[in-house]
Amino acid sequence: MANIKYYVGDAIPLEMHKVRIIQKLTLLPIEERLKAIREAGFNTFLLKNRDVFLDMLTDSGVNAMSDRQQAAMLIADDSYAGSETFYRLEEKLKEIFQTKYFLPTHQGRAAENIINRCLIKKPGDTALMNYHFTTSKAHVTVNGGLVEELIIDAGIKEESDLPFKGNMDIDKLNEAIARLGAENISYVRIEVGTNLVGGQPVSIANMREVCAICKKHGIISLMDASLLADNLYFNKVREAEFKDKSILEITQTMAGLFDLIYFSARKLGYGRGGGIITNDKRLNDLMKELVPLYEGFMTYGGMSVREMEALTIGLDETMDEDMINQGPLFIAFMAEELLKRGVPIITPPGGLGCHLNAMKFLEHVPQTEYRAGALAGAVYLTSGVRGMERGTVSEDRNPDGSDHLANLELLRLALPRRVFTMSQVKYAVDRIAWLYDHRHLIGGLKFIEEPKVLRFFLGRLDATSDWPQKLVAQFRADFGDSL
Numbered sequence: 001m002a003n004i005k006y007y008v009g010d011a012i013p014l015e016m017h018k019v020r021i022i023q024k025l026t027l028l029p030i031e032e033r034l035k036a037i038r039e040a041g042f043n044t045f046l047l048k049n050r051d052v053f054l055d056m057l058t059d060s061g062v063n064a065m066s067d068r069q070q071a072a073m074l075i076a077d078d079s080y081a082g083s084e085t086f087y088r089l090e091e092k093l094k095e096i097f098q099t100k101y102f103l104p105t106h107q108g109r110a111a112e113n114i115i116n117r118c119l120i121k122k123p124g125d126t127a128l129m130n131y132h133f134t135t136s137k138a139h140v141t142v143n144g145g146l147v148e149e150l151i152i153d154a155g156i157k158e159e160s161d162l163p164f165k166g167n168m169d170i171d172k173l174n175e176a177i178a179r180l181g182a183e184n185i186s187y188v189r190i191e192v193g194t195n196l197v198g199g200q201p202v203s204i205a206n207m208r209e210v211c212a213i214c215k216k217h218g219i220i221s222l223m224d225a226s227l228l229a230d231n232l233y234f235n236k237v238r239e240a241e242f243k244d245k246s247i248l249e250i251t252q253t254m255a256g257l258f259d260l261i262y263f264s265a266r267k268l269g270y271g272r273g274g275g276i277i278t279n280d281k282r283l284n285d286l287m288k289e290l291v292p293l294y295e296g297f298m299t300y301g302g303m304s305v306r307e308m309e310a311l312t313i314g315l316d317e318t319m320d321e322d323m324i325n326q327g328p329l330f331i332a333f334m335a336e337e338l339l340k341r342g343v344p345i346i347t348p349p350g351g352l353g354c355h356l357n358a359m360k361f362l363e364h365v366p367q368t369e370y371r372a373g374a375l376a377g378a379v380y381l382t383s384g385v386r387g388m389e390r391g392t393v394s395e396d397r398n399p400d401g402s403d404h405l406a407n408l409e410l411l412r413l414a415l416p417r418r419v420f421t422m423s424q425v426k427y428a429v430d431r432i433a434w435l436y437d438h439r440h441l442i443g444g445l446k447f448i449e450e451p452k453v454l455r456f457f458l459g460r461l462d463a464t465s466d467w468p469q470k471l472v473a474q475f476r477a478d479f480g481d482s483l
């Protein structure tokens with residue numbers, strides 16, 4: 001990694017790239033932001049991007065591409081079957097992960113669809129995971145399976161200084177296998193790193209232990225590599241054994257442990273798409289037939305050839321530490337600035353984004369009034385920054401109709417890779433610090449339209465009182481005619 005020391009001032013992350021294509025942004029006045037968030041049912045997924053200043057909803061499909069990626073898109077080989085583009089991507093995956101087989105899918109959840117249709121053999125079979133992701137759990141349950149989460153206890157503690165909070169608890173894994181019986185376990189899935197608990201990484205030491213136990217019991221080990229890029233950076237800087245190893249060596253060490261790997265290429269590889277890779281012919285043959293049924297022919301799987309070319313280069317660039325460190329370094333910077341101002345966040349900072357701890361930020365709001373959802377609305381209102389609720393709204397209800405209260409109430413402020421500048425991050429920090437000082441003005445939310453499955457995507461909510469107007473009035477009092 002480029003080692004840069006500063007003569008004066010604090011050490012700040014320095015981008016090892018320059019920006020050559022830009023997109024103009026607009027910041028609406030707060031009164032118009034109030035109108036927009038109302039129309040969106042206080043659901044940031046339903047905001048129009050034209051009403052958003054800094055889009056920190058997700059890093060999915062919105063990472064900045066490099067000049068090499070853009071150039072590669074021009075040489076894509078447009079053919080339904082046997083595209084040269086596909087073979088280039090397949091070769092790159094083989095080179096990086098050293099896996100023989102590749103099944104292309106249109107995105108990560110499409111890979112989850114295929115995997116779960118094939119691996120959940122009977123109702124009640126269980127998928128063990130360090131932690132669930134929304135779609136990875138939904139695909140287990142629609143196929144009649146159950147999910148058990150075995151993350152270490154510290155993983156769901158908001159504040160910690162543990163370097164690998166995404167690790168699976170080995171005692172819990174052994175206990176679950178003894179209790180359920182290996183034959184009733186569909187697979188053990190390690191999300192590398194974990195999305196919903198704050199982008200927290202998993203150590204290779206932990207993966208080794210988990211995969212060895214799987215092997216002993218004949219259980220399939222599955223890696224969700226969607227957030228791999230950030231995790232690789234943390235393996236390098238936080239896991240002593242890998243300090244002097246290249247990112248490629250770290251990737252290959254990790255990949256060699258698992259039976260099956262899948263990924264969302266909207267995150268991994270700075271593109272849009274997905275795939276399943278393995279060295280196990282039996283597993284590959286089992287899943288292969290579902291690709292033409294759900295995705296498209298075997299040599300594109302629902303991806304455009306242009307995206308596949310971009311992905312091939314993006315995967316190559318993921319092996320460059322100066323490329324993959326930008327996200328984690330900016331996230332750490334944002335986290336430190338927020339901590340200095342007393343704002344409660346998830347620590348240590350992980351990958352994907354900076355995660356505000358809404359459980360603490362809005363202690364005065366009942367959890368049944370959706371603390372993280374209310375904070376998402378308030379942050380948008382105050383700053384035009386769009387984050388994503390990752391708390392109780394993102395959980396579907398219990399069978400008895402009661403809310404399934406999330407372990408954590410987070411507002412995720414994703415930092416898509418190479419997209420935002422330092423001053424934009426500082427602006428977001430400034431507005432969030434103001435909001436924290438006026439947090440007592442923020443109230444709760446209630447559902448007015450609620451889908452049964454994955455309700456967070458399309459559900460609509462409303463404020464439980466006139467708190468949004470009060471927040472607008474306070475903003476005007478403090479900021480005058482500022483946007």
Ligand code: F0G
Pocket residue numbers: 057058059060107108109110133135136191193195224226227263264265266273274
């Ligand atoms: N696994 C993980 C860990 C993810 O973060 C995602 C997507 C998926 C699987 C599904 O992939 O979107 O390509 O179908 N995460 C996005 C996010 C949606 O915003 O965090 P997908």
